[in-house]
Amino acid sequence: MKKEQIQQIVGNRIRSLRESKGISQQVLAAMCNFEKGNMSRIEAGKTNPTLMTLHKISQALEIKITDLVDFE
Amino acid sequence: MKKEQIQQIVGNRIRSLRESKGISQQVLAAMCNFEKGNMSRIEAGKTNPTLMTLHKISQALEIKITDLVDFE
DNA sequence: TGCTTAGTTGTCATATATGATAACCGATTC
């Protein structure tokens, strides 16, 4: 499985969970202590996030990291 | 939860799964296309691995990423 | 029309992960 595909899957997962909570990238990014532009890139699968970044996002979304990386 | 703690948990998980397969850091690292020294640091929780690094390791161990990041 | 909100994208500086090499340690084996 290619790098971009995996990043895309995780990004899509974040986006859908974020939208199901009804919050904007702006707000989610702020909860994670970074800027909306960076959240946009993560959701778009344009970066290869670290364990800690995934952890911060999962905490903000009140889910487990496993919910973000559950594939294959 | 602190960064170091999370990295440590994931590192320990990798180590225990690797040992249960009876392979050395050397061999696992080679399967992931990197050096044993770097695998040592990951298992020791000294780095903050990226999504792709976790994916490569999980593929080599024939497990799912979720098995590595299943905590909290 | 003008204003606001949500998201995207470009660029930047800085930190750090990655990947490699080498030196080292401890245990084991010859």
Next chain:
DNA sequence: GAATCGGTTATCATATATGACAACTAAGCA
């Protein structure tokens, strides 16, 4: 003792994630 094996650690160059800022688009609304 010497050699090997598994693991650790230091250091390096390079790539890239992070975090920030700004400019832009598009949609919705007063």
